Amino acid sequence: MLSFANDLNLKGQFLIATPKVTSDIFAQSVIYMFEHNANGAVGIVINKPSKVPFVELLGDLSEIDCPEEEILRNIDNTLVFAGGPVNRDKGYVLHSAERFYRATITHENIAFTSSRDVLIDYAKGNGPKHILLALGCASWDAGQLESEIMANFWLTAPANEAIMFTAPVVEKHRRAISSLGIEPSSLLWSAGNA
Template sequence: MLAIGRPGGNGAMSFISLQRLSAIASAILLPATLHAALPTPAEAPERSFLTGQLLIASPSMGDPRFLQTVILMVQHDRNGALGIVINRPVGDRPLARLLEALGEKDPGVAGTVRILAGGPVQPDIGFVLHSADYHRPDTVEIDGHVAMTSSREILRDIANQRGPKKSLIAFGYAGWAPGQLEGEIAHGFWFTTPQDENLVFDDNRDDLWDHAMKRRTQDL
């Protein structure tokens, strides 16, 4: 798993590639990919982990790919960590175009979905973050308010008004090796704050880092 927080690589190219909608949509929402990416759950926690919390890049962040980023921690334990950047918007895309790229053309579908650049690891794989009112067998429950689903069926449900009340699609993710995130926090590269559903799904992505910074802590 590629670890973030290290200089190098071309994060900008990953973000630009997300705009090739027809290309990336064909790779969206693969359950096997999601579960392979998640760290293997530890049998018993040994410390306070950050699953469900927000990770906020501090002003001293040295990696330009993660300047002023806010990351929703999907999973964190002694085997590693995985999170989704939630304040790197690519834009809103017509839901009908996403479904068409998946071979499910439906002229009656209306509306748009929000697309984010979720991180530099596997930037052509999509994940849907959504409110916890929606659940499928492959849904990852992050906490009682936010979940993540990695099946194409969720797009069909959103299109047919059977999906979650709130959702966004992120391509790519951020990952850490065991103990790496703890070290980066100790060096002052990240702050943390409890997850807030309003922040995760806020329409205003531009000010999200500022709002999260006002709530920050630094203790792990």
């Protein structure tokens, strides 16, 4: 079995579901891994929109020092993603790294935070250029993810800002696979369990 001790570190990588993954939240998912160490791994699903409107997570708009019309214009068409089955009531934000917030973690040009300040800045038009807000995350115990990779449930690829932030949601999985030089249609999409 692969282990973290064998130098597998997926922090800052994409985890891409193979046809063996069939659970609703993870089927054809792309996950940005923001933590991977000897204790386990944590990531955010970046291609499964939720039904929660972005504006709902801002709270009382009158408390934001910005005209409501401007806020609504700034957040227009901004999706909230279902980031995973763990802590579904908690928001996680991936964003381009022009700005930093409390407890911001960065890996190359991608930043991660759970600070609400980034949402307020974004709503006011002062935030990062790109933002991806997710409710919940995905997590694995020590050795669990490594076992799933060995069983061919997941492909891994370097994270790509364009795929994460600007690719159409329905294209993210295909583009992540293609970034590996693999034609997505060449994978066998047959039944399996994750």
